[in-house]
Amino acid sequence: MTKEQILALLEPKNQGLPMLKSASAATGYPVFCKPVFDEKPKKKRHFVQNSQLIMEMGIGPKKEMGARKIRRWYGEAYLAAAAGKPDKIAMACPPSFLKYAAVGVHMAALDPAMLKPKWKPSSPEVAFVDPAYKTPARAETAIREGEIVAEGKNLMRVLGALPDNMLNVPAYASVIQALAKRWGIKCERVPKEKLKKYELLNSVAFGSRYPSELLILTMEPKSGKTKKETVVIGKGICFDSGGLMTKAPRMKYMKEDMAGSAAILGAILTMRKLGKTVKETTRFMVALAENLINENATRPDDIWKAGDGQTVEITNTDAEGRLVLADAICYAKANFKNACRFFTIATLTGSCIQTLGQIYTGAVTNTSALQKQFEKIGRETGDLVHFAPWDMEYDDLDSPVADTVNQSDDKDAGWIKAALFLNRFIPEGAQFCHFDIAGSVDMKEKGNPWRRKGFNSGVCVELLTR
Numbered sequence: 327m328t329k330e331q332i333l334a335l336l337e338p339k340n341q342g343l344p345m346l347k348s349a350s351a352a353t354g355y356p357v358f359c360k361p362v363f364d365e366k367p368k369k370k371r372h373f374v375q376n377s378q379l380i381m382e383m384g385i386g387p388k389k390e391m392g393a394r395k396i397r398r399w400y401g402e403a404y405l406a407a408a409a410g411k412p413d414k415i416a417m418a419c420p421p422s423f424l425k426y427a428a429v430g431v432h433m434a435a436l437d438p439a440m441l442k443p444k445w446k447p448s449s450p451e452v453a454f455v456d457p458a459y460k461t462p463a464r465a466e467t468a469i470r471e472g473e474i475v476a477e478g479k480n481l482m483r484v485l486g487a488l489p490d491n492m493l494n495v496p497a498y499a500s501v502i503q504a505l506a507k508r509w510g511i512k513c514e515r516v517p518k519e520k521l522k523k524y525e526l527l528n529s530v531a532f533g534s535r536y537p538s539e540l541l542i543l544t545m546e547p548k549s550g551k552t553k554k555e556t557v558v559i560g561k562g563i564c565f566d567s568g569g570l571m572t573k574a575p576r577m578k579y580m581k582e583d584m585a586g587s588a589a590i591l592g593a594i595l596t597m598r599k600l601g602k603t604v605k606e607t608t609r610f611m612v613a614l615a616e617n618l619i620n621e622n623a624t625r626p627d628d629i630w631k632a633g634d635g636q637t638v639e640i641t642n643t644d645a646e647g648r649l650v651l652a653d654a655i656c657y658a659k660a661n662f663k664n665a666c667r668f669f670t671i672a673t674l675t676g677s678c679i680q681t682l683g684q685i686y687t688g689a690v691t692n693t694s695a696l697q698k699q700f701e702k703i704g705r706e707t708g709d710l711v712h713f714a715p716w717d718m719e720y721d722d723l724d725s726p727v728a729d730t731v732n733q734s735d736d737k738d739a740g741w742i743k744a745a746l747f748l749n750r751f752i753p754e755g756a757q758f759c760h761f762d763i764a765g766s767v768d769m770k771e772k773g774n775p776w777r778r779k780g781f782n783s784g785v786c787v788e789l790l791t792r
Contacts, residue, residue, distance in 0.1 A: 327488070332497070335488075336484055342437055344431065348469065349459060352418070362384050363387065370382065373390055393707050395571075400423075427472065428471075428476065475791075476593045481591060486581070495536040495564050506606055525603070525632065533567075533570075538615040541611070554606050556607070557655075562587035569643025589786045592787035615646070624640055629727065638652075638732045642733040651670050652747070692758050733747075767782045
């Protein structure tokens, strides 16, 4: 697949998404979906009234409504209504629901069949109905904002669905450069000669035909470059075999081990299209590699040196994501001296999945103010976040032959220990927050009533946007 074909897949106009609008009444629509408050979400009633199919679905108590429940209800209702292939669907929608109703419909409508060469998209018109929409201007603004949030999430989801033979390291790097140009932001694809001393980043790719890459997308506030800077780093492992300590037979879904990097791209798209600016100079860094197997692949017991001089003993070749993130941190602190806040996002550990399942994103931070901020944003956006304790007693990562191991023998609390490994590279005094989306991204693409099987959840895109 060419770069141009991948870029085309990321365009909403090529994704077969329904046109969204507002209407003051459902007259003329063959299907009318209506949420029923104070009824259990699984309770459904379908009946015909005046030649119109009425689909009533429970949504729960009105006082409990939030972004997560709203987008899921409208996603599920859309898929149920669209199954009958009507040309138009009406959905009762109070004004306060509009934004996330639009998000839910456009996320649900994304069809993995779009990757098939003979796919011919067709989708119904969808009208959100409420008597308040007789004057549609305000409604259309909320709908458009929801469409943009969905576009950012769907960008992450489409990139995650592309297998490594379509989106390998150099292909992904070229796509990122093209997206940055489209969005009008600076993008540096760090030359390989500048990465020679970053052995952690490079070593992950020794089993691949493609060397590791590091890309940096920079956004600045309207006032220009600021004295303090923020660094946001996404893990971009285009495929993770586990290395010599192979994942088999758990390898199938590892094309999405780059979801952290894709979440960053989705967040940038959302900010640009919503007209949002950053408060201070922000470096979005994408660390790319394939963790594959050949005679050159990194071995257990190897010792590699990070960009800041710390040495790392490799105790697990399948704990590679933290290596590329660590060296990206090292590159940032060497080249962006004003960086005082570091955020990392990655599908990093199975430990996080075992702890939190697919509902919450796991997080670890050294700053209580950041914890409160992101917990609040998580509730507002529906991208729920659960913070682990920040306690150095979990750090059992010392090595007898190097400064640190990449994974300790004791696998308990592994997602906390992974964050504390990264913390060893954070500059002293800097704020640090790590997000582990291994569970919440739904890498197995199993689907739900509110989104089709074949795509991830699009988690954290709006969280990072805020």
